[in-house]
Amino acid sequence: MLTEDNKNNKESALKINEGIEQPSQVNQEVINKFLSKTKTPSTQELIEGIKNGDRVALSRAITLIESLNPRHYCEAQKIIEACLPLSGNSIRIGVTGIPGAGKSTFIESFGTMLTELDYKVAVLAIDPSSQLSKGSILGDKVRMERLATNPKAFIRPSPSAGTLGGVSRKTKETMILCEAAGFDIVLIETVGVGQNEVAVRNMVDFFLLLLVAGAGDELQGMKRGIIEMADAIFINKADGDNINKALASAQEYKLALHLLPPHPAGWTPIVDVCSAITGYNLDKVWETIQKYINLVKQNAYFEKNRQNQEAQRIYDYLIEELNMFFWNNEKLQNEYNKLKDLVLKQKITAYQAAIKLKKLFIKLISKR
Structure with a gap:
């Protein structure tokens, strides 16, 4: 259709056509979609999201829990209180070890294997914080790229912020939320073995110590208390030319365990080798954990241990x-x-x- 200007100037090569109005609902749908992404969910919405296994809601709730902002404290406590009755059904596994033991690689391979067995796995990777800047690397998702994209897994790196024991201040609360979201297994990776690293033992059901062969004197560098609390010791990186060294190292630890006090649960700690790279003996690690959990549930140590932790x-x-x-x-x-x-x-x-x-x-x- 010609406008009045076109009619008045028919000689012009330029013609202005009337535009077509876009239906208003199209623009509104775009706006609504944008607003839904930017809208801050209410406490109740976060709670419902967690109960429905919504990872976005879970992540946002964990951020509130970890926040040092006093305004977030009350909201975080309401979420924890609502999720508490739905928690406690997972197997909580702590993974610690000397620096260079391959904890992150192990957790990625082990966690992937568990998801293939149809378990939902949450990984709470405690990230070391600088004592000077208080900043943290938060690179666990990069180190566990395969597991991070697994639909049956959830990885949450949390800065330790110099917390005693290397365990993030709110790791226990985060674990409650993950259990309420339906995760069957919670893996807690610690910063590494240190004088007070044993704090992780007070929040897990099974404590796994990862070591490597060929790292100097195998026994001299290890704290006796760490070994005493381990429910199992696995020498990682047992692959290639390192297999024989790993087997020899495992034998040394088996002999050393005979000198330690009996395990409080009546369990004999397992010492073996594995490889996170090749997957060798990862099934043995899971078999060991299952045997331990079955034993402590039968003799009531499982419930007693959790009560002591509370x-x-x-x-x-x-x-x-x-x-x-x-x-x-x-x-x-x-x-x-x-x-x-x-x-x-x-x-x-x-x-x-x-x-x-x-x-x-x-x-x-x-x-x-």
Whole structure:
């Protein structure tokens, strides 16, 4: 159709045609789709999403739990409370080991094998945080690329932020959410063996220690306490020319275990070899875990262990709450700085400073 301007200037080579209006519902659908992606879900929506196995809802809820923002605290606690009755049905497995033991590679291969057995696997990979910058690498999804794209697996890297034991401050709560989302097995990869790394033992059912042969004196570098708590020791990287070394190393650990106290569950820890690269003996690892779980469920140690872990959580929460109150209180911080200067100048002892801070702490608490 010609416009009035076209009619008035028929000699012009230019003609302006009337446009066609797009149906309004098309644009609105695009807008609605965009808004649905950007809309922040409510607490109840996150809870329902987790119950339905929605990974996006699960990830968002975990972010709230890990947040240090006080505004997120109440929302996170509501989510945990709602998910708690649906938790506790998974097998919780801790995987630790010396640096270079191939923990991430092992978890990817082992986790993939479990998904092929029709299990849903959640991996909580504790990522080391810098003590200086407090930043973390968060590269576990890169190291576990195959498992990260597996529809039956969920990987959540969490910064340890210097937490005692290398275990993320909110790992236990994250585990509750993963179980509520329907994951059958939860694998917790720790930063690596250290003096206080044993904290992971207080939140899992089975504690797996991964080692490698040819890393120097096999026994000298290991903490006795770590070996004592291990339910199984597997020498990883038993492939190629390293097989014989791995077998020899396994034999050394078998002999060493005879010198340790009996396992509290009446279990004899297994020592064997495996290869995360070739998949050799990964089925043996799973078989070992299943045998252990069957035993401790029969002799009631499984339930007793979990009850002890819950009791430990009360203590952990108490310490956390007291720390938060202390370091968020301006009067306590000012007094701490004053007393620290006196200690550094050797005018009072560290013990005297601690007692003074304790008295001020009690005084402030009693006024609340």
